[in-house]
Amino acid sequence: MSPSGKPLLDVLAGKTRTPPPIWLMRQAGRYLPEYREVRARQPDFIAFCLNPQAAAEVTLQPIRRYGFDASIVFADILLIPHALGQKVWFEKGEGPKLEPVAPKDAGRLQLDRVEERLEPVCETLRILRRELPGDCTLIGFAGAPWTVATYMIEGGGSKDRWAARTAAWSDPAGFDALMAVLADATARYLIAQARAGAEVLKLFESWAEGLPAPLFERVVIAPTRAIVDQVRAAGIEAPIIGFPKGAGPLAVRYARETGIDALAIDHGLDTGWAAGALPAGLPVQGQLDPAVLKAGGAALDGEVDRLLAAWKDRPYVFNLGHGINPDVPPDHVTRLVNRVRGL
Numbered sequence: 001m002s003p004s005g006k007p008l009l010d011v012l013a014g015k016t017r018t019p020p021p022i023w024l025m026r027q028a029g030r031y032l033p034e035y036r037e038v039r040a041r042q043p044d045f046i047a048f049c050l051n052p053q054a055a056a057e058v059t060l061q062p063i064r065r066y067g068f069d070a071s072i073v074f075a076d077i078l079l080i081p082h083a084l085g086q087k088v089w090f091e092k093g094e095g096p097k098l099e100p101v102a103p104k105d106a107g108r109l110q111l112d113r114v115e116e117r118l119e120p121v122c123e124t125l126r127i128l129r130r131e132l133p134g135d136c137t138l139i140g141f142a143g144a145p146w147t148v149a150t151y152m153i154e155g156g157g158s159k160d161r162w163a164a165r166t167a168a169w170s171d172p173a174g175f176d177a178l179m180a181v182l183a184d185a186t187a188r189y190l191i192a193q194a195r196a197g198a199e200v201l202k203l204f205e206s207w208a209e210g211l212p213a214p215l216f217e218r219v220v221i222a223p224t225r226a227i228v229d230q231v232r233a234a235g236i237e238a239p240i241i242g243f244p245k246g247a248g249p250l251a252v253r254y255a256r257e258t259g260i261d262a263l264a265i266d267h268g269l270d271t272g273w274a275a276g277a278l279p280a281g282l283p284v285q286g287q288l289d290p291a292v293l294k295a296g297g298a299a300l301d302g303e304v305d306r307l308l309a310a311w312k313d314r315p316y317v318f319n320l321g322h323g324i325n326p327d328v329p330p331d332h333v334t335r336l337v338n339r340v341r342g343l
C-alpha cells in the first residue's frame with residue numbers, strides 16, 4: 001500500500017513506482033462508444049462541458065472500463081475564453097471556432113466573471129470526488145495562456161499560429177497585458193478547481209512548439225510562473241503538471257524555471273536525451289506516440305517496454321505524448337494498460 005493510497009500522488013511526490021501509474025490524455029472521448037452515446041444527446045459542446053451530471057458521467061466512463069490511476073475532469077481549455085466573454089463554438093468536423101480578439105481588447109475581457117461562469121466545472125469535480133474509486137486521483141486542468149491566446153487571436157486552430165506570433169512581436173505591451181489577464185483567469189480557475197476537490201492540476205501548453213527562446217520565455221515561462229505563484233499564494237498545495245508540447249530542449253528551461261512539480265513530455269522528445277537533461281528526481285509523465293496506440297500489436301508492446309525501461313529509475317507516470325485519437329480501438333487501450341501493469 002502506498003502512503004497516500006493513491007499511486008499518482010505518490011509519484012508526483014517524488015516516489016518511484018513499479019509498475020507506474022497510468023492514465024491517458026483525452027481518455028474520455030470519441031473513441032469510446034459510451035461517450036458518443038452521451039455526446040449525441042449534448043449537441044452544444046460548451047453546454048455539455050458545463051453540465052455537471054453529463055460531464056461527470058463521461059469522466060467516469062474510462063475509469064469504469066480500464067481502472068486508470070487518474071481521472072481528468074471532462075472540460076475544455078476553451079472554457080476560459082468563453083468565461084471571459086468571448087464567443088466560442090464547435091463546428092462538427094472542424095474543431096473550435098472563436099470570434100477573434102486582438103491583444104488591444106484585453107481590457108474588455110470579463111476577468112471578474114470567470115469563477116462564477118466556470119462554477120459548473122467545480123460542481124463536476126465535487127461529484128467526481130464522491131464517485132471515484134479510493135485509489136484514483138482526480139485531476140483538474142486549464143490551458144496555459146499562450147496556447148489559449150493562440151485560439152483567441154486566430155479565431156480557432158491554425159497551422160503555425162502566425163497571427164498570434166506576429167502579435168506577440170508587433171504589440172508586446174498589448175500582448176503581455178493579454179497574457180496577464182489570461183494568467184490571472186487561469187490561476188483563479190485552478191484555485192477554484194483545487195478547492196472543489198481536484199488533487200492534481202495540469203496546465204496544457206499544447207502549442208509550445210516553434211517559439212524562439214526569448215518569446216518562449218515571455219509567453220510560456222513567465223505566465224506559467226505567474227500562475228504557479230498565484231496558486232501557491234492561495235495556499236493550494238496540489239502538485240502541478242506542466243505540459244509544454246513540442247518545446248524540444250526548451251522543456252528543460254520550462255521544468256527549471258516555472259515552478260511546476262512534474263513535467264509531461266511529448267513523443268517527439270528524445271527519451272535518452274530527456275532522461276539525462278531533466279532535473280534529477282523531477283517526476284516525468286508521457287510519452288507514448290498516440291499513433292502506436294492506434295497501430296497496436298507488437299509495435300505497441302515494444303514501445304511500452306522501451307518507455308518502462310527508460311524511465312524506471314525516476315518517478316514516472318505512464319501516458320501518451322498527446323491526446324488519444326478518436327480512431328483508436330478501445331481494446332488497444334486494454335492491451336496497453338495490461339502491458340504497463342504486467343498483467
Ligand SMILES: Cc1c2[nH]c(c1CCC(=O)O)Cc1[nH]c(c(CCC(=O)O)c1C)Cc1[nH]c(c(CCC(=O)O)c1C)Cc1[nH]c(c(C)c1CCC(=O)O)C2
Pocket residue numbers: 024025026027028029030039045072073074075076077078095096141157204206323
Ligand atoms: C488544444 C486543446 C483543446 N482542448 C484541450 C486541449 C489541450 C490538449 C491537447 O493539446 O489536445 C484539452 C481537453 N479537451 C478535452 C479534455 C477532457 C479531458 C480528457 O482528457 O479526457 C481536455 C483535457 C475534451 C474534449 N475537447 C474536445 C473534444 C472532442 C469534442 C467532441 O466530442 O466532438 C473532447 C473530448 C474538442 C476540442 N477542444 C480543443 C480542440 C482543438 C478540440 C477539437 C479537436 C477534436 O475534434 O478532437 C481545444
